[in-house]
Amino acid sequence: MSIVDKLMRIHTISVLLFLYFPIAIVVLSSFNEYGGFPSFKFTTKWYESLLQNSTVWKAFNNSLSVAILCALVSVILGFLSAYGLLRADTAFKSSIESIFYIPIIIPEITEALSLLLFYNFLSFPLGFFSVLIGHIAFSISFVFVVSKARLAGFDKSLEEASMTLGANQLQTFIKITLPLSAPGIAASTLLAFTLSWDDFIKTVFTTGPGFQTIPLVIWSQSARGGVSPELNALTSLMLIISITLSYLYVRMMRKQH
Amino acid sequence: MGFSKIEMEFLKRIGIRRASTYVLTPSLAFLAVFFYTPFIIVLLYSIGVVGIDGVVSLTPTFKYFIEALNPLYLRVILNSLYLAALTTISCLAIAYPAAYYIALKASYRLRSLLIVAVILPYWISFLLRTYALMTILSSLNMLFTYQAVIIGMIYDYLPFMILPLYVNLEKLDKSLLEASYTLGANPIKTFFKVTLPLSMQGIVAGCILVFVPATGEFIVPYMLGGVSVTTIGTLTWDLFLKFHNWWRGAALSIIYISIVFTILVIYVRKIGGVEL
Numbered sequence: 202m203s204i205v206d207k208l209m210r211i212h213t214i215s216v217l218l219f220l221y222f223p224i225a226i227v228v229l230s231s232f233n234e235y236g237g238f239p240s241f242k243f244t245t246k247w248y249e250s251l252l253q254n255s256t257v258w259k260a261f262n263n264s265l266s267v268a269i270l271c272a273l274v275s276v277i278l279g280f281l282s283a284y285g286l287l288r289a290d291t292a293f294k295s296s297i298e299s300i301f302y303i304p305i306i307i308p309e310i311t312e313a314l315s316l317l318l319f320y321n322f323l324s325f326p327l328g329f330f331s332v333l334i335g336h337i338a339f340s341i342s343f344v345f346v347v348s349k350a351r352l353a354g355f356d357k358s359l360e361e362a363s364m365t366l367g368a369n370q371l372q373t374f375i376k377i378t379l380p381l382s383a384p385g386i387a388a389s390t391l392l393a394f395t396l397s398w399d400d401f402i403k404t405v406f407t408t409g410p411g412f413q414t415i416p417l418v419i420w421s422q423s424a425r426g427g428v429s430p431e432l433n434a435l436t437s438l439m440l441i442i443s444i445t446l447s448y449l450y451v452r453m454m455r456k457q458h
Numbered sequence: 459m460g461f462s463k464i465e466m467e468f469l470k471r472i473g474i475r476r477a478s479t480y481v482l483t484p485s486l487a488f489l490a491v492f493f494y495t496p497f498i499i500v501l502l503y504s505i506g507v508v509g510i511d512g513v514v515s516l517t518p519t520f521k522y523f524i525e526a527l528n529p530l531y532l533r534v535i536l537n538s539l540y541l542a543a544l545t546t547i548s549c550l551a552i553a554y555p556a557a558y559y560i561a562l563k564a565s566y567r568l569r570s571l572l573i574v575a576v577i578l579p580y581w582i583s584f585l586l587r588t589y590a591l592m593t594i595l596s597s598l599n600m601l602f603t604y605q606a607v608i609i610g611m612i613y614d615y616l617p618f619m620i621l622p623l624y625v626n627l628e629k630l631d632k633s634l635l636e637a638s639y640t641l642g643a644n645p646i647k648t649f650f651k652v653t654l655p656l657s658m659q660g661i662v663a664g665c666i667l668v669f670v671p672a673t674g675e676f677i678v679p680y681m682l683g684g685v686s687v688t689t690i691g692t693l694t695w696d697l698f699l700k701f702h703n704w705w706r707g708a709a710l711s712i713i714y715i716s717i718v719f720t721i722l723v724i725y726v727r728k729i730g731g732v733e734l
Contacts, residue, residue, distance in 0.1 A: 205645070209559040213572070216556045220579050220616065223590035230593065237597065278485040285481035300486065304493055308674035308718065310691055311711055314698050315496035318708065322499050322508060338492040341485055399583035401677065406698070416585050424681060426601050428593050436589050440582060447581030451574055 224440060231437040236430035247434035257418060257435060264398060264414040267329070271336040271397035276390045278337075279344025284378065287352050304342040312339065313406035320407065327409025335403040340393040347392060351385030388453040395446045399439075415439060503708035522709035531693065531710065535717070538689040541679075542672035545611040549619040549668050550661065552612065557623035557660075558653075562630065576624065580617045584677050587614055592681055602684035610678040615671075619664040626660025627653075666725070670718055690714050 226238075234242035251257055286297055304312065316335050325331060359381065363373040379386075401416040408417065415435070422432050502508045505518035560572045579587065591613050592601065600606045630653065638648040676691025683692075690710070697707035 206559075206563055209555050209563060213556040213559045213564075216552060216616070216620075217572070217575050219613070221575075223587070223594050223613070224579075224582070227590040227593055278488060281481040282485040285478040289478035289482065297482070297486070300489060300494075304489070306670065306722075307715070308671055310674045310676055310694055311715055312493070312496075314694060314707065314711055315500045316492070317698060318503055318704060319492075319496035319499045321704070322502075334492050338489065341489065345485070395581055399581075399585070401583060401585045416583065419585060419589060423589050423592065426592070426596060426681075426684070428589075428596050432589070433593065436586055439586055440590075443582045443586070444578055447578050448574070450581070451577055 227433050228437045228440065230430065231433040233430070236433070247430045248438075250431055251434050251438075254431075256413070257415070260413045260415045260418045263329070263412060264416075267333050267336060267414065268394050268397040270333055271340055272390050272394040275337050275340035275344050275393045276386060279341045279389065279393070280348045280382075280386055282341070283345050283348035283352055284374070287349065301342045301345045304339055305346070309339075309402045310406075313403040316403065317406045327407060328412040331407045331409065332404050332412065332414070335407045336397040336400055339400075339403065340396050343396060344389040344393050347389040348382070348385055351382055351388075355381065384453055388450055391446055391450045391453070395443065395450075398446075399443060500708045500711060503705050504712045506705060522705045523713070525706050526709040526713055534688050534693050535690060535714070537687075538673050538675075538691070539717070541607070541611065541687075541689060542669050542675070544608065545615055545672045546619075546665050546669045548608070548612050549615050550665065553616060553619035553623055553664065554661075557620050557627055560620075561624050561627035562632070573624070576617060576620050580621060584614050588677050588681050595682060601682065602686055604683065604687060607679050607683040607687050610682040611672060611675065614675075614678060615668045618667040618671075622663040622667060623657065623660045626657050626663070630656055662725070666722065670722065673718060674714065 229241075230237060231247055232243055232245065233240075234244040234246070282301065286294065289297075313335070316331075316338075319325075320327060320331050355378075360373050360377055363377045364370070368376065399416065400414075401420060404414050404417060405420065408414075413421075416439075419432065419436060419439070422429065499508070504522055505520070506522060507513060507515060507518060509515070560569055560576070564572055588610055591610055595601050595606050595609070600609075634652055634656070635648055638652045639645075643651065674691050674694075675689060676695055679687040679689045679692050680695070694707060694710060694714075697703050697710065
């Protein structure tokens with residue numbers, strides 16, 4: 202191994218340490234009786250007080266219901282669009298595609314404030330539904346991109362065989378396409394769920410009085426420098442959920458190759 | 459469900475098969491109503507056509523654009539672009555060697571571990587990661603400084619640079635590198651003449667993925683910079699959620715999004731296609 206290779210290896214390891222060190226510290230501090238380092242004594246009391254906190258529980262329920270509904274709706278819409286577009290032979294294919302790509306490129310804050318103005322213009326009540334709609338509008342595009350990539354690698358002759366044997370398009374879709382793309386659908390459901398579960402910017406712009414999600418709770422306590430052991434515990438829980446979801450996603454995507 | 463003759467003619471003309479049209483329509487309608495219409499509303503606010511109680515005047519005014527282009531705001535816009543550029547260049551400099559190592563040098567087993575390690579932070583929200591960094595910066599007494607913001611930006615955006623670079627470098631045909639060596643080029647020359655030009659698409663993709671969201675970043679400057687750093691993101695937040703000056707905020711956003719699109723178009727035209 203040359204000296205350059207060695208240096209690159211040290212560099213790569215340092216980059217990963219840089220990425221993971223703060224996360225490790227938060228998780229460790231959440232189990233620390235004293236809250237901060239250098240002294241350490243193991244405790245689960247911060248988690249216990251978290252379990253008794255009704256604001257957190259309410260926010261948890263809100264986050265979960267929005268994320269589940271968002272995942273369901275955007276997977277149905279996003280997957281069907283990817284399916285439809287791949288089978289459509291239209292001159293507008295690439296324009297339709299860019300309609301789906303633009304929500305991914307637009308900075309999130311712009312999208313968030315445009316929704317706020319839109320709701321205000323229509324006097325749409327802010328709360329559960331306004332947040333949910335915002336999340337779906339964003340997730341559809343991501344599901345579309347993932348599903349399209351999966352469906353593109355799909356053996357079309359299986360569908361053709363089914364049609365030749367007398368099944369109509371709907372039967373073929375239900376009996377052949379859907380089961381074969383199940384892993385891709387599962388992966389994009391996870392993606393849509395995570396996008397919604399983690400979302401902060403769109404939620405804060407489109408939420409109304411009394412409707413809080415977990416990221417909003419973390420924000421309202423941490424903005425302007427508020428670090429506390431209980432917040433460490435809440436953040437650690439969220440981190441562990443995100444890491445688990447992403448690990449599942451990576452595994453699902455791998456299985457298909 | 460039947461189609462009228464005119465509809466059939468239309469469908470035939472635009473060439474979408476019937477079933478495909480059915481399955482595409484709901485999403486397109488959803489995006490049209492909840493993603494694209496809101497942008498038109500922003501435009502209406504920015505030219506003062508819409509007020510507190512719906513439509514107030516049919517004559518557009520450029521008052522809010524003039525307000526949004528005052529020297530103070532212009533400085534904020536320039537600051538944000540500078541911060542985003544600094545973040546992009548730093549991320550590229552840090553990410554390239556790491557992506558190169560993972561894609562081309564690491565052993566097969568190590569590589570799959572490293573890829574997972576790089577993908578995981580991609581999935582953790584900025585809010586959580588910034589909070590994690592904040593706990594460290596606050597114990598180092600570095601909170602609310604410009605350096606803290608730069609560290610935070612690099613920390614949050616680094617995975618967005620590593621991943622596209624890795625994906626691109628992994629596809630690199632290694633025989634080209636061998637050919638270059640065989641023909642007498644040294645490693646440095648090989649890098650600049652072969653590897654770098656071939657990884658240009660990955661660089662472009664990574665830079666866009668970092669630069670565009672970084673210009674509007676608001677969590678990092680707000681949490682780590684406090685009041686010491688103002689960006690387009692924090693200004694937008696203040697205008698909308700603190701001062702409720704939606705008209706000026708709308709004008710600012712239109713200016714911002716135009717700048718982003720102009721930069722994107724120039725960038726992509728200059729360097730060529732983008733593969734995201």
